[in-house]
Amino acid sequence: MIIQAYNFLASWQLFPEKGEYQSGNRPKSGYYRINASDDKSRLNIEHTWVTLENDAFNATFSIIPDGELHDFENAVLADQFKASIADTSNLEISFYKNDRETLHVLHQITPNGLLKITQTGTAPAGEQFTNIEIYHKQMSVLPYAAAVSGAVIRPTEEGMIRHKALTAMEEQTNMQMDQIRRQIELLALQAREIVSRKELSMLIYNARLNFSPVIGQVYYLYEKKTGDHQVSMISPREWGNGSGPFKTFVAKVKLLADHTWVEVE
Template identity: 60%
Template sequence: MKSGTKLSMSVNWVTHLNEAFYSSYEFVPDGELHEFENKEVAHQLRCEISNSSTMMIEFLTYGQTKLKAVHEIMPNGYLKITQEGISPEGKRFRNIEIYHKQMSVLPYASSIGGVVIRPTKEDVIRHQALQAMEEQTDMQLDQIREQIELLARQAQEIVKRKEMSMMIYDAKLNFRPIIGHVYHLYQNKDDSYILSMVSPKEWGGNGPFKQFIASAKLLADHTWMEV
């Protein structure tokens, strides 16, 4: 950034009563005091960008700080604004606010002092439209996310059925399986597989086999589903 380069800040916000406000001003982020154009708000302004995620803006009148606001982008992407100053009643205050939405969509005021603050009907309409848009897109994204999760579960079930089917069709079959019936897969002592109509419960254990693998039902598409 070149020395003396001015930056501009514009803030739109809407209160819970749907009152819209707008604030904008220019400043030089060099850490030095500069005259402020609106003396009703402040006589001087000082701004400093200390690092890539932190900026400090200070408003002064007769050398006294009226408002100091530190804007910090947090590691999770949220915007943290810490404000310290003197209220119109002469009381000192300190506020910390965390913003996790676009600034133009915030449903509450940021309470930062600014220049030419006025309610506008257009901003109320814009806020309501943006809020409705955000709610609709979030709902649609949630629906898509649920569909993706469902498809992922279905894909996992298909993979499991395929793996089970490959094992069974590689096993020894001494009969013709019937669709809808449940059969039982065992591993022989020579590590080969065999499909049986007799369950481990009926055998009273693994029967003459090395171990019981799984019970599975033959489906209409000739895949096997573990049960």
Template identity: 60%
Template sequence: MTSIYNFIGSWQLFPEKGIYETGSRPKSGICIITANNDKQLISINTNWVTLENQAFAAQYELAADGALHAFADNDLADMVKVDIISTIHFEVFFYKNENEILQVIHELLPNGYLKIIQKGFTTGQKPYINTEVYHRQMSVLPYASSASGALVKPTEEGVIRHKALSAMEEQTNMQLDQIRRQIELLALQAQEIQMRKELSMIIYNAKLSFSPVIGSVYYLYQKNDDTHFVSMIAPGQWGRGAAYKEFIAKVKLLADHTWVEV
């Protein structure tokens, strides 16, 4: 049941993101998912309002053990099964007279949204697929988030778990952000060291007619034959007939005997 905890919470419908091959498009909706770890039960409570301001609600308590169980609403189905595929994916299968009549796929998207796909058959036995997208509400409210929304009554256990989940998400996201910043800093430091190494290799292969002093600034040049040399003379201090083809960089010797461009 650990895998279902990512889904626990209150989810608000994006009506404009839905794709409906059958039925009418709702103008608002809320899906609340809770779990009872001791009994391996998932509770799914869905409320929605149509464009004609008709309110509907459905609530199911399902055993999440991958086995077939009798379903309470015989008008819809007589058997039901829940398969937990991964921490971001679980599916519910409804059966009537041993025939699968409805498959409901719950999937968490990379952006944190919840996508619910319903695959079933119309009364005329025509297959259909309805897709809905939800975003997580930051609090479990005892009422719908819109003025025309249907009444929602979350359980106390669901509220406690949702608060714990929200706190966990906030803390882990903060820790992940800190690690990302540390990785970015290390990458920049590694890039800086690599640049110092490459510059140092050029200088140590160049002509150096004096002993450089740590912390002092010098000038790297390229000669006509494409070799390099280091000088204490700045580019503006050369007279006529300068002995270099191109000025490369102003450099400084560090305490670790690497060179850095200044």
């Protein structure tokens, strides 16, 4: 069973704006972590969230995903629970109080790799509710996660301090990764420009050239009726907006100081 839970074993970060909450308020941020016990018989679930008022809440519990009823460790929330893994994309947990299901939690891995958690249950006032939360997988390993309703919920100052530190760490590392990503994209763009200049330069140096080009000057590349190319000082406009004796106008080009050619507007 634990093998089927492989896709869930990660730290997940909440998308607060993507959730739907019929019970409780939308959290400011949150994390959700699922890992396997050392003996692979249980799944440990830890989640935390921070309210808009900056109050931190934390909940931890363990489940045995064998489809059987088991006593639950926190009698305040439930007497028993039943957990099962239908396949590698669906994990269900039901909590029971006095032989009545009080909360059902469905974990789903979506086709785009997100974690969708749907909670259905009964609010303290007696009305039915459904909460839906969407998480994305953390590349770095964060030690906890979030949900609006769950087991052993308690506000902790330590949790708030840890959450702030981890949030700051995530922001800094994500910013650094974004900077590196932009640098890589810039280098890739520069590499493509160099390849483009090289290809154009090879075309021009294989073309017919009846004069010695000057660095920084603009010239005009034409294709001849034979399929060969020729560089000319005469622009299409001077040919009467045509290609003159050539088959077609190819590009307006300029010779750079490194003796490569670049196309110009």
